Each structure stands twice: as C-alpha cells, then as structure tokens.
Amino acid sequence: MIASAFKRAKTLPLSGKVGLTLVLFWLAVALFGPMLAPYPVGAFVAYDVFEGQSAAHWLGSDYLGRDVLSRLLSGARYTVGLAAAAAMLASATGTALALTAAVGGAKVEEPLSRFMDMLISIPSKIFSLVLVAAFGSSLPLLLLIAAITYVPGNYRIARALAVNLAQMDYVQVARARGEGRFHIAITEILPNMIHPLLADFGLRFVFIVLLLSGLSFLGLGVQPPDADLGSLVRENISGLGEGALAILAPAVAIATLTVGVNLLIDALPGRGKGR
C-alpha cells in the first residue's frame, strides 16, 4: 500500500510534489516538533526581545525573549491539527447535508437551508467572541467554532453543485431506472462534485487557519504559553516595523502550510469516475 501511494506520488505534477512535500513536512513538524524544540515553549531564554538569528536561537527571540524556533515547533500542531480536523468536519457535514437536501425534496431542504442561512449570517468572529466569552476558551470549543463557522459555506456550494448535477441527464436516467435517492446521491452526484469540493476544502483549511489567527487578534484562541501559528504572528506584530524574524517565521510557516495543502489538492486527479 505504501508502495502504491509512493507510485501515485511520483505521477503527480511538479506543483503537486511540492505541495505533498510541504504537507508532509508540516505533518512531521506537528507530530514531532515539540520533541525537537531546543527550549521549553514558555522559557525566557534570550536576554533581549526580537533578537535576530544566532547560533543559540536559530530564528531569534520573540517579544518576551522566548525562543522563536521552539515556539514555532510547538505551535504548528495546533494549527495543523485544529485546521485539518475542523475543515474535514465542516466539509463532511456540509456536503452530507447538501446531498441530503438535494435529493430529499423540499421538506428536507427548507429547514436545512434556513438553519444554514441562520448560522452563516451571524458573523463568525462575533459568534466566536460570544461563545468564548460564554464557555471559556478550550481546544474542543475552538474546533467546534471553526467547524460550525464553515459548515454553511460548504453546504451552500455543495448544494449548488448537487442541485445542478441532479438536473443532469445521467442523473435523470438513473432516477428513471428506479435507483434509490441516496444511491444516486452517492454514486452519481458526489463523485462529480469532488473536484470543486476539494478546492473548497483547501480554501476552508486556509480560512480556518486564518480564523484562528483572527481570533487571536480578538484575544481568543489557544491557551498560553502555547500558541498556534496565527497567534505567533499576532503576538509579535509589534516587531514588524523592525522586520523581526519572530513575525516573519510564523507568517512564512502559515503561507507554506496553506499553499502546500492547496497545491497538493489541486494536483490530485480530481474528476471522479462514473459519468
């Protein structure tokens, strides 16, 4: 199986290989980063704040004189883990509901769509602000907020695709053959939605990374001394004027992670079978 995966990877275009490499790299950092970190995540190890690159601190020191590399290595798992989990949760839920709505008829679709409209029309950052103020910040809550925030978006897009596909001749033919609604949804409609939905997943992943950093802007987010990548950017923002590594490093980390995920997704053989 590993061999076949490897073979598959070899057939990817260059951009896909780059994407795969970046994704694997960040997965590795997420898994092993905390073990590799040279200093504890909260330790005050540098005398000065916003120090530049040095032998003791490869990525310099942050706004409190902590080691940036250590914080980056320890923080990546929050971003990778939370964003991946929330994006998957959001996409799976949204798409499943959209398919249900597309084949379920008006009785199913109406309440579902109203509910989604309700969720989406409450601005996500304000929604998070209220929930965090009410329940306190915790990882499961952040995951839930991120997932809830992006379910309706996925639902909208998936439903638009599904409704469109449901009108297609081959679906009508299947229906005429007397195939079950859910059978049609899964075998006829879903495979043909995969490509745009994957593109959407990639974007949702990015948005969740950004939502987490946006939340850190509003003072919500992962509990200190840990920080996700977005929070690392935020907490060091006052170093931007002096071009501190403490802000550049996590910003580059976010960019490579999100670009990597999307490059990989774009390069996947997108079109489903069975049309």
Place this chain on the structure above:
Amino acid sequence: MAGASSQSGMKAALSLIGKRFASSLLTLLLVSVTIFVIAQLLPGDAAQEALGQSATAEQVAALRHEMGLDRPAYVRYASWLTGMVSGDPGQSMVANMPVAGVIAERLPNSLLLAALTALVAVPVALTIGIGSAMNRGGRIDRALNIATLSMVAVPEFLVATIAVLIFSVKLRWLPSIALASEEMGWGDYLRGVAMPILTLSVVVIAQMARMTRAAVIDQMDRPYVEMAVLKGVAPVQVVLKHIMPNAIAPIVNAMALSLSYLLGGAVIVETIFNYPGLASLMVNAVTSRDMPLLQACAMIFCAAYLLLMLIADVTAILANPRLRAQ
C-alpha cells in the same frame, strides 16, 4: 424562442423572490432567537457592564430596573419582537439613544466600504478565475494559483499592518486611519478607505477567483464544450456563451458568500483602520451586553446575507435554463 425563455426565466425568478420573502422572515426570526439565547449565556448584563468594576449591588439593581433587565427573558424578547415588527428596533441600553439612530450613523459606512470592495474585487476575481481556467495547467495558471493562494494565506491583520507601514508610515501616501467624517470630500474619503479596501479585497479575491476557476474547469471537460470547440467556436466565445451559463450557479454563490463577509467579517479591518462600521459596532454591543443593538446588527447582517443569496439564486436561474424547472 429566446423571448419565451427569458419570460419563463422572469417568472421563475419572481416566484422565487416571493417564496424567499416568506422564508427570509423565518430565517430572521430564527437568527433573533439564536442571538437572544446565546447572548443570555454571556456572563454579566448591560447594567453590570455599564457600571463596571465599581458598582455596588444596589446600583446594579437600580440600573437593571431602569433598563428593564429585571423582567424575565421571554418577556424581554417578546417586547423586543413586537417593537421590531412595528418597525421600532428599540432603545440602545448603553448609548442612550434609539438603536435606529446608532445604526444610521454606521450602516452607510459599512455599505460603502463593502460596495467599493466588491467593485474592485469581483472583476479582478472573475478575470483571474476565468483567465487561469482557460490557461489550465499553463504557466499563467500556475503563477496565478500561487499568487491567490499566498494572498489568502496571510492573516488580514498582517496585510493591513504591512500596508500601513509601507503606504502611511514610510511613503506617507495614505492616511493610516480611515476616518469617515462629514466634512470630508470624496477624494479624502477614497484615500482613507484605500487600504481597508485593499485588505478586504486580498481576503475575498482569492476565494472568488479559485471557485470561479474550479467551476469553469468543471464545465470545460463536458461534451457540450468539446462539441463547441470542435465546431471551431473561439475560446473566449466558448467560455462566455457556453460555459458561463452552466458554471454561474456555483460562481455567484461563492461571490455572494464572499461579499457577505465584507459586512460582518470586516471587524479586524474596522479595528485596525479605526473605521466606524457595523461589525465593530456589533462587537461593542456584545461587550457592553447591549441586546437591542446586538439584535439590530444581527438582523442587518442576516438580511444582507439573504439578499445576496437571493441575488445569487436569481442570477443563476436567469442564466441557466435547466434550473428554471425547479
């Protein structure tokens, strides 16, 4: 035939608008209930927040009575709802003026910022999306792909801060804060909102462009497109005449979604540029527990979203004959 088709399109659109109106009211009601319920979960209330740290219990009780907060929750909700139905969103508990007045100061600012951003972002996104789809796999496509991805990968507060450092602090071309005041001319106003527009555009262009590309590519492999290409129709014609009508549903949906973000999602941009818009007003309302104001903001965001969605769906119906049957 074209006449008949456009007529049936109009009919379908009108009946959709009619149906949507009823369901919109339902959605608004649902939002108001949700907002009310989750706001009840928040610690403290308007009286406590207004009096702050220094309040004594008697003071809080007195103010609570004055604000009507000593009534049971369902009574407060009902009285708010009856007010709303009769067109009165109530009195802001904190600002001590009618909610309508508070909103009236901010809503035009938010709408203007969103409209200007849309004006910049939609054409750019469509161009990028269609352009890269037509060059699928080519150098332009890959370059645009990386560009949009990197654009969206930067947190917006970082985009905003970098822009301020370059354009206001270093070059001094643009003001670092977007003050919208009445004695300002259009020129000053546009200079003031240039960076907020830039920042918001960066956020929304990427999503819109990528969804456009995906939707167009999705259609490109279909037999009818191959037929058209075989018949020798020019590529631009193929895209505009044949592909777009079929790809339009997901595209306008993605656009409507992105654009709805411009109102409620602008809170970080409003904060950084000190722009007096609705999103920061709503954050204010949350932190001061000003329920009538919070509800009014939520209603506006919800209505704006529903309107955008309606526009998206009507556009989709008018563009794609297949959807009219629905």
Place this chain on the structure above:
Amino acid sequence: MSPFSRRDLIGAGLGIGAGLLLPDGALAASRPRVGGRIRVASLSSSTADTLDPAKGALSTDYVRHYMFYSGLTVLDRQLIARPALAERMDSTDQIAWHVRLRKGVTFHDGADLTAADVVWSLLRHKDAATGSKMAQIAEQFAQVKATGRHELTIRLTGPNADLPTILAQSHFLILRAGTRDFRTANGTGPYMCAQFRPGVRTLARRNPNYWKPGKPYLDEIELIGIPDEVSRVNALLSGDVHLVIAVNPRSTKRIMASRGHALLETQSGLYTNLIMQQRQLPTGNPHFVAAMQYLIDRPLIKRALYRGYATIANDQPIPPFHPYYRADLPQRSLDLDKAKWHLQRAGLTGVRLPVYASPAADGSVDMASILQEYGSRVGLKLAVNRVPADGYWSTHWMKHPLGFGNTNPRPTADLLFSLFYKSDAAWNESGWKNPRFDRLLLEARGEADQARRKQLYGEMQGLVHDHCGVGIPVFISLIDGYDRRLKGLYPVSLGGLMGYQFAEHVWWEG
C-alpha cells in the same frame, strides 16, 4: 508664599511643600502660542462613550470630560490640590468644608456658575439612578448646602483631609444644575463641544470665555479612540494623529527612531497584581503566598514585559516616588530556594493549580507564563487559563483562588487603601482581614499632620507587604507618544496624557 496658604486652600491634603506656583507653561523653553488643530488618539471608543462625568469609565472619557468641564479643584504635577472653580476651600475639623466659588465663571451656554450648580453636581453621585462610578465615595457627603450665591458647605460623615484631592477627579467635575441631556456638553471647561459621536469622535473647540485668562491655546482638538496599539502608533508615525496614549514599551524604539516624534514617560502607581485568595486553601496558606512572592522575577518582568518602563515593586501598592512611600521595607526578589522551602512547608510540592489571567489586566498573561516557568522549577504546576478581556472583571476577577487584578493610580493613598485593602472593601481582592490596618486607615484619613500621616501609611505598607495575599511585581510606567511640534507636555502620575488633562496646557508650533 502663594496667595493660597496650604491650610487655607487644601486643609491638609497632600500639600507637602507648597510646590511651585508658576504658570504651567512657564517651565518650558518657549512661550505658548494660540491656534492650531490637533488630533489625539486615545485607547478605546465605543457606544459606551459618555459626556456624563459621573459615568466616565475609561481614559477617553476622562480626557473628554476634562476638555469640557472644570472641577472645584485641580491637581498639579506633584498631585497637590490647587484651586479651580473653588477659590477657597477650607476646614478646621476636616468634616465641615467651606467652599467659596470663583465669581464670573460662565457655562458654555452663557449661564453663570453658582453654588446651586455645584450642590447639584455633587449630590447627584448619591442618587443610584445616576450610575456614578463614585457612588461609594459620595456616601461620605452627609450634606452639601449652598450658603450663598457663590458659597457652599460640604459636611462629611467623618473627617477626611483628602477632600480637595478627591474632588479634583474627573467624576466630580461640575455640571449645570439639572442637566439631563448628555448628547452635548455644557460645562465651564477650556473647550466647547462641537460634536460628540459615541464610538466615533469628539470634536472640541476653544472656549473664548474660559475662566483662566489666555487659556487654552489650541483652536480645536479632535479626540478619537484607536483600540489597537500597533495601529495607534502607526497613526502617530504617519502624522495622522499628533498625540497618542498608552504606547506599548515594545513600540518605543520605533517612536524614538522617528525624528519628528517623542515619548512622554509617566511613572505611575499602576500595577497588575497576583491575587491569592486568603479565604480558602491552599492559596490562603501564608507559606504558599510567600512561595509565590519569591517566584516573581521582578527584573525580568520589568525588562521583558515593559522594556524598562516600569519600577520594581515590593508587594505593596505605594510606589517609590510617592511622598508616603516607606523605603525601609526589605525588597523581595526571585529566590527559588526560598520558594521551594515555603512550598514544602505548605505541603504543596507537586500540586497543580489553575491561574487566571486576561488581556484585561495588562501584562497578566505574560506574568502568568513567567510564574508558570519558574513554578515548574520548584515543583509547582501552574496551568495558565487565559480568559477573554470581555467580562473578565465581572466573571473572573476575585472569583478564583489564583488570579490577576489591575489597579489604576489613585490620587491619594487613602483612596487606594480604602478601595482595595480595607477588610470590608468591596474590592479587597485577596480577602485578607487585618483590624490593625483598618484602624490605621481611619486614623490617617482624619490626620492633618503630615509627618504622622507618613508614619501611619508606612506601617500600613508594612502590613500589606507582610500579610496580604497579593504579589505586586512592578509599577507600570505610562507612555504617551507625541508629535514634537506639540509643546507643553509634562507627566502627571495619575494617568497618561498629563493625567488626562493635557488639553488646556498644550500648544502647537506647526
């Protein structure tokens, strides 16, 4: 000697050395110049902005109120109460205070200032419907009565030598009697309200009939709030605003590097403190308190969090530059061995404790991280719980065994001790009880003799230092940033922007 002898003027307030009675601008190199328009950015701006001095809650409010209204007294830069609307204010027993108002002062609407206005302005603080932030203090007003068109008597419930200082606070600024509408301001202050839009801006125009001849100097001040610190500093550096409050120490390098800008550092009594609840265990165990106090790395906090813009504190709330500061208390410093020993004596080695911190209490999240780091070296596992600023004061502050508070500078030692350290004070953060402290506090309040007062407050500092469940690492300096063309600024330790009163003192050389 000044025209107001100390006894006449301020009873026995903080009047140590009568201070220089030069006009405020006279120390500066250049002569004030009239005209000019500046934009000032304060911390926050929201729909809760108010023109009602009694409701003032944030620096933006205080600045706004000092622009439009005047008080009976005003504090100079040594925090000594000086006459303002009150020409004289004296008392022989510190209970009955006789006030004679300045004549010929007019409100912005042209009406004359009379004793009726003052009586009304003071008594409204006792009405719960006013929602005054000073309601607790106003309870001391037993009676406020006009004794003539320009004379009145304030009778207190007990002796208080600090009354003139208390009345200089922005909440006690004087309104026209019967004012109900706060959409605009009608005061006797240096500026008139041209526009007030809550959450957006306040526009102030020069009051040509101000009762201090020649003042103010500026034609117009636009006051806005920029909550985001980086944006605030950027707005200053880009020339969009000319004066900003609350510069983060990390931004000072950027401001100092700019040729056209400068910093105004104000040493203040502001502190963020660790609260160890005394009513419950384990935080009520004196050994635990001692262990935590020895875990505080004060120089690190001063250096890393505040980049030197702070004064090392000693677990009691009176700062070293205060006239009543007691210098002979031994300074506590980081001592892991002692911390470990106390922790063992408390039987708490290896225990896991949550500590609550929030951006609402400046620096507390980072202080908690530092404590956590050192705690882990002596066998104490602290779990930092960062909670949102929103709702922190109502739901978290003083509600957990281990948490943080944040205390703004107060004009008198009495206010500070009465509000935060008296056994029955509503904000007795750690819940400590010390009868001796309470007795000393009452005695000092009515004491007119300065030397005796200093001695009493000194003993109280010792009691807090030795027995109270608070850890005060540093006093945080306030930093303002300003355009160098703005002249006449000097620090007043009560708050940024010259104790929020810059408006009447500064001028523009543009």
